Amino acid sequence: MDISLRDTIPSGQSFRFSEQDGRWTVFAGVGKNVKSITIEQKNVDELKEDSFWRNYFDLDSDYESMKKEFSKISPIMKKACDYAPGIRILNQDSWEALCSFVVSQNNNIKRIMAIVERMCTTFGEENKAGLHGFPTADKLAGASEESLRAVGLGFRAPYIINVSTAVADGIIDLDYLKRAPIDEARKILMTVKGIGPKVADCALLFGCHRLDCFPVDVWMKKVMCTYFNGCGPEIFGQNAGVAQQYLFHWARTSGELK
C-alpha cells in the first residue's frame, strides 16, 4: 500500500503545503534548511529516491502490520484503517511541529496555515532558492509580542515567546524528547505556559515521532466516548498515535461519526 498524499498531507499534522490540480507542494524545515517538493499521487514512487523525503513521508515504516493489529481491536478501528489506508505519520522537524501546534490551539487548520506562513515570511530566513524556512526558536524568542500579534497570533503570542525561549535556552531539549520516557517528555513540554496535554502530545507524535503519543482533541473525545466506551489510549498499544491518526481522519472527513 502506497502513501496517500491527500489523506496524509492535509490531515492536520503539518501546516506548510498547497495543492493545485492534484499537485501537492510541501515545505519543510527550519531556517536555511528548508526544502520543498512538488509531487503527484501517481508519482509517489519518486519520493523513495530522495533520502530526505523518504524519511519525511515515513516510507520505511511497516504500516501494514500496524493496521493489521489495529483492525483486530474493533469494527470501527478496522473501518478507519480501511477508509484511508494510505495515511502516514510525517517526520517533521521537531521545532517546527512543536511551535506549529502551539499556534493550533483553539484555531482552525486553514487559519493555522495562514499564520504559520506569515511567521515564515516575517521571521524565517530565506535560502538561496528564495524559500522561507520556519523561523528558528532564537529568532522568535527575540521577537516582540507586538510583532507576533501582527501576524495574527492573538493571545498565543506570549505562548510562542515562552516556548521559543525555552528551546533557545536549552530548557527544552528536543533531541532528548525523542528518547526520554514519554511521561517525562510530556511533563517537560507542559512546564511551558501555553502548552497543555494536547499540544504536548501533538508535538511528540508529529515532531518527535513518538508513536505512543495519543493526542485527544474534540474529535477524538467524541470518538472514544461513542465507539470505545470512554477507554483511554492503552487499548491501542505501542503505536496508539498512529491509530489515533486513522480515527481522527475518519471522524473528521467521512461524515459517519454519530
Add this chain to the structure above:
DNA sequence: GTCCAGGTTTTTA
C-alpha cells in the same frame, strides 16, 4: 450577531 476552530489559563463556585 452568534458560533466555532486538532486548547490552555484564569477565574469562579
Add this chain to the structure above:
DNA sequence: TAAAAACATGGA
C-alpha cells in the same frame, strides 16, 4: 476539585 469564562481572529 470542578466547571465556566476569557483569550484573538476570521470564516460560516
